[in-house]
Amino acid sequence: MDELVRWLGEQLDADEQAARKAANVCGCHPLAASWAFRDGDEPTDGRILVVDDPHPQRKRKISRRWNATYDGLFMAEHIVRHDPARVLREVEAKRRILTAYENYDQDAPELDVPYSVIQLLALPYEGRPGYREQWRP
């Protein structure tokens, strides 16, 4: 296996592990991986919520107020856009790209994924240990 493909696969594994831990909010229910942000002035507003929370009465660490600041608001909006459900979908999509790259079929060149795509997929992970300058597109 290509070294870049192997290394990128490890980064995706780490992303998946972190997302699964974040989505495992109670341990007694299936993963609740989708988060939403509720803004407003009521005590139950200004919070990141687990969508379809299996224990809505329990106070969750991610359900803290955001101090009614724009900074907090923008951070909360960013966090819910990168919730575990999205990360897991992205990991799956990237794995499928890696599989398509490795399973190059000369009879179906239109399905081929060029090496440059793999290099671009790896670029956001350049700060992680093991990234090689020769992989930089």
Ligand SMILES: [Zn+2]
């Ligand atoms: Zn539960």
